[in-house]
Amino acid sequence: MKKLMNRKIVLVISLIILVVSIATIGIYRQYFYSEKPIELSYGEFLESIEAKQIHKVFLSDDAKLKGEFENGQSFITDHPRTDNLKETLLMENIEVNEVGEQQSVGQIIIFIVLIAAFAGGAYYLSKQTSRQASKEYDKMSTVEFSTQKQSSITFSNIAGNEEAKENVMELVDFLKNPEKYQRYGARMPKGVILYGPPGTGKTLMAKALASEAGVDFLAVSGSDFVQVYAGLGAGRIRNLFKKAGEKGKCVIFIDEIDAIGKKRDRGGFGGSDESDRTLNALLTEMSGFKGSEGIVVMAATNRLDILDEALLRPGRFDRQIEVGLPDLKARQDILKLYTKNRPMASAISIERIAHQTVYFSGAKLENLMNEAAIYAARENAQYISEKHIDKAFYTVIAGEEKKDRSNIKEIDKKVTAYHEAGHAIATKLLCPENRVTKVTIIPSTKGTGGFSMNIPPDSMYHRKKGMLNNIKVALAGRVVEELVFGEENITTGASNDIQKATEIMMAMTKQFGMSEEVGMINYDILLGQSGGIDQKLAEICNVEMKKLYVETKELMNQHIELIEAIAEKLIEKETLNEIDINNILEMYTSKSYI
Numbered sequence: 362m363k364k365l366m367n368r369k370i371v372l373v374i375s376l377i378i379l380v381v382s383i384a385t386i387g388i389y390r391q392y393f394y395s396e397k398p399i400e401l402s403y404g405e406f407l408e409s410i411e412a413k414q415i416h417k418v419f420l421s422d423d424a425k426l427k428g429e430f431e432n433g434q435s436f437i438t439d440h441p442r443t444d445n446l447k448e449t450l451l452m453e454n455i456e457v458n459e460v461g462e463q464q465s466v467g468q469i470i471i472f473i474v475l476i477a478a479f480a481g482g483a484y485y486l487s488k489q490t491s492r493q494a495s496k497e498y499d500k501m502s503t504v505e506f507s508t509q510k511q512s513s514i515t516f517s518n519i520a521g522n523e524e525a526k527e528n529v530m531e532l533v534d535f536l537k538n539p540e541k542y543q544r545y546g547a548r549m550p551k552g553v554i555l556y557g558p559p560g561t562g563k564t565l566m567a568k569a570l571a572s573e574a575g576v577d578f579l580a581v582s583g584s585d586f587v588q589v590y591a592g593l594g595a596g597r598i599r600n601l602f603k604k605a606g607e608k609g610k611c612v613i614f615i616d617e618i619d620a621i622g623k624k625r626d627r628g629g630f631g632g633s634d635e636s637d638r639t640l641n642a643l644l645t646e647m648s649g650f651k652g653s654e655g656i657v658v659m660a661a662t663n664r665l666d667i668l669d670e671a672l673l674r675p676g677r678f679d680r681q682i683e684v685g686l687p688d689l690k691a692r693q694d695i696l697k698l699y700t701k702n703r704p705m706a707s708a709i710s711i712e713r714i715a716h717q718t719v720y721f722s723g724a725k726l727e728n729l730m731n732e733a734a735i736y737a738a739r740e741n742a743q744y745i746s747e748k749h750i751d752k753a754f755y756t757v758i759a760g761e762e763k764k765d766r767s768n769i770k771e772i773d774k775k776v777t778a779y780h781e782a783g784h785a786i787a788t789k790l791l792c793p794e795n796r797v798t799k800v801t802i803i804p805s806t807k808g809t810g811g812f813s814m815n816i817p818p819d820s821m822y823h824r825k826k827g828m829l830n831n832i833k834v835a836l837a838g839r840v841v842e843e844l845v846f847g848e849e850n851i852t853t854g855a856s857n858d859i860q861k862a863t864e865i866m867m868a869m870t871k872q873f874g875m876s877e878e879v880g881m882i883n884y885d886i887l888l889g890q891s892g893g894i895d896q897k898l899a900e901i902c903n904v905e906m907k908k909l910y911v912e913t914k915e916l917m918n919q920h921i922e923l924i925e926a927i928a929e930k931l932i933e934k935e936t937l938n939e940i941d942i943n944n945i946l947e948m949y950t951s952k953s954y955i
């Protein structure tokens with residue numbers, strides 16, 4: 362097919378070259394190709410007229426006149442450009458050819474021929490290409506999905522991430538018995554986004570869901586929809602949903618959803634039109650189908666924060682499930698999974714390996730055990746031993762970028778533990794109505810480490826005291842770093858906290874009239890939306906922030922032993938849940954530390 366196409370292109374190009382050459386030769390002949398003319402002076406010319414030796418004259422706008430003697434010899438002479446030259450010549454019975462007109466007609470014809478030739482060629486070519494393109498378009502708007510009927514992957518193949526797993530498991534029943542939920546008028550979940558670092562088992566979850574529910578699994582990648590041809594991405598989306606509709610119950614899995622679902626550039630110029638169209642098609646399709654059909658769309662991304670909000674609205678991907686890096690316990694479980702069917706030396710301690718693999722993802726742990734198996738096989742060893750695992754460890758972390766945190770230093774782990782303990786204890790002391798459900802030193806997509814608190818049901822207003830306490834909770838991480846490791850050893854880990862504290866502080870002073878010095882002034886209105894920095898306002902906020910920092914420091918200092926206890930436990934277990942935290946707290950309350 363390609364060869365045939367090439368031959369046609371060659372044909373058309375040769376045709377064009379031929380036409381152009383012929384035209385050029387014609388022009389050349391007309392202008393230049395004649396025997397060499399004799400040069401006459403104007404006097405000689407007039408004499409020749411009188412002598413009736415001139416047969417014809419070509420009148421043109423040129424500086425020279427051309428003509429022919431009766432004997433056919435051509436000549437040129439200076440053009441007098443007199444008004445009555447033509448009349449004079451005609452009266453002498455000399456043939457007059459107005460060359461200008463003739464030429465321009467000739468030129469126009471040549472011009473038309475040329476244009477026609479080019480247009481013809483171009484048309485032919487474009488027809489060829491568009492025929493080809495439309496064929497490709499047809500082919501490409503059909504996405505290649507990997508369809509899987511009943512894969513062997515089940516939830517038992519996924520270790521760790523218990524919460525995420527439970528969330529996904531709930532969907533199994535939705536898929537199996539959509540009618541049941543419909544009867545109760547329950548709105549079916551349509552879209553679920555799994556977010557978290559690479560290799561944490563997002564694809565695995567989606568596959569397990571499909572296979573446990575006994576439905577088809579349609580997998581595509583967001584990058585399949587990023588296309589050079591306009592409208593193709595959107596076409597593929599429609600096609601995908603059409604296919605899914607034909608199948609009936611199924612799980613559609615869109616990996617790397619961020620490739621099409623990035624925040625739209627509002628106000629920016631062009632550029633993202635095509636991806637906008639693709640995203641719009643996805644949104645339309647998602648709003649289009651009813652969850653009761655038993656179709657669930659699962660999407661995976663490493664970054665939830667870059668997704669367009671429109672995607673996360675109710676009726677679209679309204680369930681968001683975090684799939685995080687495994688903590689110590691989860692790593693042990695994953696390691697158990699990947700050592701189960703391998704000949705392991707009995708001396709191997711899964712616990713030790715789990716301890717050494719902080720910040721490893723599930724995929725990396727799998728890779729570690731696989732590399733160890735390869736080393737053992739190469740040596741024809743009877744068992745996979747610690748030696749092989751150690752060797753594999755360096756292979757797995759060797760090729761990685763420095764920023765990868767797997768080989769994080771112990772001291773960093775310690776700093777994170779104290780920092781997070783600070784946040785957690787500050788919350789417990791200052792905002793006891795908030796539950797601290799989890800503290801961890803495993804980084805999440807939201808940043809290093811983290812603690813989750815469940816903020817109590819929204820009250821209508823935020824109180825000044827509550828807002829100040831929230832600032833203190835944000836500052837507590839850095840405060841504890843300073844208290845424990847010294848002012849010189851504070852880290853960049855507090856950058857998000859500082860941002861949050863500043864946001865609350867600015868809102869209090871600029872919008873809510875909660876600062877005595879600023880008073881009841883809305884600074885946005887005062888300075889106009891473009892803002893600008895008001896030096897005085899910045900100073901007021903800074904003074905207030907320093908005061909809060911000192912107060913937080915005092916509070917943390919009073920409870921430093923409690924913070925130490927939490928931090929040490931965190932270093933040991935990496936993640937503490939609500940019960941762990943409360944147990945430690947109780948121990949200390951009973952010792953009347955609080």
Ligand SMILES: Nc1ncnc2c1ncn2[C@@H]1O[C@H](COP(=O)(O)OP(=O)(O)OP(=O)(O)O)[C@@H](O)[C@H]1O
Pocket residue numbers: 518519520521522558559560561562563564565566616661662663695698722723724725727
């Ligand atoms: N929690 C886990 N339990 C067991 N195996 C896991 C787990 N997480 C990852 N793995 C292993 O890592 C492999 C890759 O995981 P998966 O493709 O599901 O990751 P992902 O989160 O979808 O990654 P990506 O964001 O790179 O697409 C799996 O096939 C499995 O072998």
Ligand SMILES: [Zn+2]
Pocket residue numbers: 780784838839854855858
């Ligand atoms: Zn922090």
